[in-house]
Amino acid sequence: MRLRRHKNQVSHEQQAADTIAALTQSRRAIVDAYENERHRIERDLHDGTQQYLVAAAMMIGEAQLSPSVQGDAELAKRLDEAQNALHRGLDALRATVRGIHPQILSEQGLAAALEDVARASANPVRIVCPNPLPRIPEGVLATAYFFASEAIANGAKYAPGADISVLLTADDCLRVSVVDSGPGGAHFVSGHGLAGMRERLAAVGGELTISSPESGPTQLRASIPLLLNRGEPGVRL
Template sequence: MNFFRRRPIDPEQDAARQIAALTASRRVIVDAYEVERRRIERDLHDGTQQYLVAALMKLGEARMAPSVAADPWLGRLLAEAQDALGRGLDSLRATVRGIHPQVLVEQGLEAALADVAQGAASPVRIVCPHPLPSLPEGVLATGYFFACEAIANATKYAPGAPITVLLATDTHLRVSVVDAGPGGARLVPGHGLAGMRERLAAFGGDVTISSPAGGPTQVVATVPLLLHRGEPGVVV
């Protein structure tokens, strides 16, 4: 006789465990992206950038040599090389800052995109009707880079057209980028927003596009907040 009966499985508790496990695994994927991004940022800042700075200083010293002063052609050549290297260093610094903008971590997604809007070639308006909750760093970065890609595409294919970026959350972060251009946009496999869609799909997100002839074009990213049970998705 079996005196020990197996307790029946509570379907609700079992579903909650499965959801928690899925959320945890997706957070691992997102965190892995951020670890790799920070590694690249560190390597560029502490390695490549320092070598370029040293080379720039060496060129400056070379231009002061007496033999260079006596050879105008060589002086011009070194000056051009120093200028080109300086521009390359400025470009690298901009790249390093763009890999993970400090304002994104310190002030949040709305403030980081406001900075992007100020430097955009087309007029960009950032709309965030309700304060965003505290978001995992990977979710923040995904929303930010999606918006940057969508703004860049809009300014390229609909130059001068006004752009509106709408930010909202529930169980997902939703980033909607609308431009008043002529429409006809599409996702090209392996490029730009299509690449972002593939990355988002890895942790349950998606990118959709609506772009009828005559416009407007709307591109929307739906990014799971990857919240644990009980964590709020909306700031009240």
């Protein structure tokens, strides 16, 4: 009897482990597919659209050197305007490409990528990462990056000038806490803002909690499963 109970216990434990592994693989596949599509769009914009715009800018530059253009003030002005518009378009496209998947996120990690966001923010932003983050799927890092970026942008929008701090930690989940010293009062509106954040996190098994009393401060806290396979380390080796 004892042996049968032991076998049943082992069987149930194995079933639970198999279920967790299958769920992890399913969520990881969703995250990986999302990241693969993001990289494809990035490549298409960089290698396709951007190259066409660069070629057009070069052709306009060559035309501007033509004696017939230099002798026509109105035409020269129009070409200058077209050249400036192309350069603005290129700058906007490059910013979009960087925003789709920042290279620094892959090369230097989440904290470094968010330091870039902090430097570009209108508010003073401090990034705190007390311990090295574990090696986790790139898609999980991207989810955390875009959550933190949006939370920083929201802080700057609704609490201009307020101090913002971002804390990055990890245990069984990657945890991102974004706190601003603004007046508070943030709330969920279906389909918009914070509700959209919650839905995007839920797609990878993550959760969003919010604390925002009327007197402030506002804290947005994301918990994102590491999506590690069984046996993968949860700490940086």
